[in-house]
Amino acid sequence: MRVTSRPLRTEVTSSRAFSVLAHHAASRGLPPPAMLSGDWFGARAVIAPSPAISPAAMPSPPPDADAGPGVIGGGWFGYLSYDLADPSRRTGSLPATAWGWADHVLRWDATGTCHLESLDGGGPSVSTMESLLASAxxxxxxxxxxxxxxxxxxxxxxxxxxVHAIEAGELFQANICGRFTGSFSGSPAALFAAGVSRLAPRRAAFLAGSWGSVVSFSPELFLARHGRAVRSTPIKGTLPRRGPADDGNAVLLRRSAKDVAENVMITDLVRNDLGRVCEVGSVTVPSLLEVRPAPGVWHLDSTVTGVLRPEVSDADLLAATFPPGSVTGAPKIRALDLIASLESSGRGVYTGAIGLLSPVAGLELNVAIRTFEIAAGSIALGVGGGITADSDPEAEWQECLHKAAPLEHLLATPS
Structure with missing residues (x-):
C-alpha cells in the first residue's frame, strides 16, 4: 500500500480546519468530517474530510503496512456500541455499529504541523486543501x-x-449508569468543536452520518494496537476538580481506599483480558494509579501493555476485551448480567468504543464516556460510575452529576 504524507505550507489549527470542512460538507451535501482530537496515534488531531460512515461491522484488514513513525494515511473511522454485548437491550436510534473509509486524512503532529496524508494516491492535492482551509x-x-x-x-x-450483590459474594465491582436526555437542533459539529476548545479532552472523537452523530469528549483509552504491541489505560476512581490550582482532591483521590481498590481490581481485569490474546509473560503494568485531570474531575488511571500472539486478529482482540473492563466490572460476565438487571435501559454507544483502524498505523479506540448521542432532534448522555462494597448511594449519584456538569454547561452555552 502506497502512503504519502505532505505538510501544508500554511498554518491552520485542527479546530478551524474541522469547522471549515464541516461547513463545506454541509453546503455541498457531502458526508460530514470525522475527527479525533487529543492524543491519537501520537498526533494532536486527525480529520477525515468526508468519510461515508454508515451502519457496518468493523472491518478486518490485513496486517499493518510499514508507513514510518507517526504516519496514518487513512483508514476506517467508526464506533462499537456497548449494546453489541446484549442486542436485546439496544436503546436510542443510532445503529449498533458504524464505520466508514477515508483514503486521506489531515494529521496534526506533536509540533502542530498539519500534514495531508493519503493511501494509494487518494484525496486532493496540497494546494487544493490549502485553498479550501483558507476560506472563512x-x-x-x-x-x-x-x-x-x-x-x-x-x-x-x-x-x-x-452493593448487596457484592456483599453476597457475587462479584467485586460493577459499573452502574443512567441516561440523561433532551432536545437538540443545529450542528453537532459545532458542539464538538466548542467542546474540544473548552474542555480539551484527551480522547475526543466526532462521527456523523445520515443516521445521526456521536460527539465524544472521552478522557479514556480503551485499546491502542500498533503492530503486535497493545496498550490499554483503564480509568477508575473519581473526585471533583474545582479549578486548575486546586489539587487537594487529587491528593485525596490517590489516598482513597475505595477509589484505589476500584482501579486495582479493573487493572487486574484488563491484565486478564489481554492475557487471553498476548504472548505469555508479555503483559505488564508500567503505570499504576496515576492521578490525571479530566473536565470537571480528577481520575485515577493505570496502563496495561502486552504483545499479541502472531495469529491474533483485531477481531480476536476485541472478543477478549470488549466491552471495556472499566465500564463493566469484575468478574466481567457477572457484572454484565447485573448491569442488565439493574439499569432501566440499554446504554447505546455510551461505554462502547470509538476510533480509527488504519491499515498502516494500527488501531486506536477510546472508551465512549462523556459522549453525546444525537439523532432525530434528540440528544442523550450516559453517566455512571464504579460500585464497590463501601460505595455510598448518594455519593455515587453526586459523582454522576460531577461528571455530567461540564457537558451540561457546554450544551447550554453555545458559543
Missing part, C-alpha cells in the same frame, strides 16, 4: 434544551442492589 465560512451553531436526568432514587436503588 459563517460559523455553525446549535440549540439544546436542558437534559432530563434519571430519578436520583432510581440510581441510588440500583447502587444499593449492586
Amino acid at each position: 465560512p459563517p460559523p455553525l451553531s446549535w440549540t439544546a434544551g436542558p437534559l432530563r436526568r434519571p430519578l436520583p432514587s432510581e440510581h441510588r436503588d440500583a447502587v444499593k442492589a449492586c
Whole structure:
C-alpha cells in the first residue's frame, strides 16, 4: 500500500480546519468530517474530510503496512456500541455499529504541523486543501434544551442492589449508569468543536452520518494496537476538580481506599483480558494509579501493555476485551448480567468504543464516556460510575452529576 504524507505550507489549527470542512460538507451535501482530537496515534488531531460512515461491522484488514513513525494515511473511522454485548437491550436510534473509509486524512503532529496524508494516491492535492482551509465560512451553531436526568432514587436503588450483590459474594465491582436526555437542533459539529476548545479532552472523537452523530469528549483509552504491541489505560476512581490550582482532591483521590481498590481490581481485569490474546509473560503494568485531570474531575488511571500472539486478529482482540473492563466490572460476565438487571435501559454507544483502524498505523479506540448521542432532534448522555462494597448511594449519584456538569454547561452555552 502506497502512503504519502505532505505538510501544508500554511498554518491552520485542527479546530478551524474541522469547522471549515464541516461547513463545506454541509453546503455541498457531502458526508460530514470525522475527527479525533487529543492524543491519537501520537498526533494532536486527525480529520477525515468526508468519510461515508454508515451502519457496518468493523472491518478486518490485513496486517499493518510499514508507513514510518507517526504516519496514518487513512483508514476506517467508526464506533462499537456497548449494546453489541446484549442486542436485546439496544436503546436510542443510532445503529449498533458504524464505520466508514477515508483514503486521506489531515494529521496534526506533536509540533502542530498539519500534514495531508493519503493511501494509494487518494484525496486532493496540497494546494487544493490549502485553498479550501483558507476560506472563512459563517460559523455553525446549535440549540439544546436542558437534559432530563434519571430519578436520583432510581440510581441510588440500583447502587444499593449492586452493593448487596457484592456483599453476597457475587462479584467485586460493577459499573452502574443512567441516561440523561433532551432536545437538540443545529450542528453537532459545532458542539464538538466548542467542546474540544473548552474542555480539551484527551480522547475526543466526532462521527456523523445520515443516521445521526456521536460527539465524544472521552478522557479514556480503551485499546491502542500498533503492530503486535497493545496498550490499554483503564480509568477508575473519581473526585471533583474545582479549578486548575486546586489539587487537594487529587491528593485525596490517590489516598482513597475505595477509589484505589476500584482501579486495582479493573487493572487486574484488563491484565486478564489481554492475557487471553498476548504472548505469555508479555503483559505488564508500567503505570499504576496515576492521578490525571479530566473536565470537571480528577481520575485515577493505570496502563496495561502486552504483545499479541502472531495469529491474533483485531477481531480476536476485541472478543477478549470488549466491552471495556472499566465500564463493566469484575468478574466481567457477572457484572454484565447485573448491569442488565439493574439499569432501566440499554446504554447505546455510551461505554462502547470509538476510533480509527488504519491499515498502516494500527488501531486506536477510546472508551465512549462523556459522549453525546444525537439523532432525530434528540440528544442523550450516559453517566455512571464504579460500585464497590463501601460505595455510598448518594455519593455515587453526586459523582454522576460531577461528571455530567461540564457537558451540561457546554450544551447550554453555545458559543
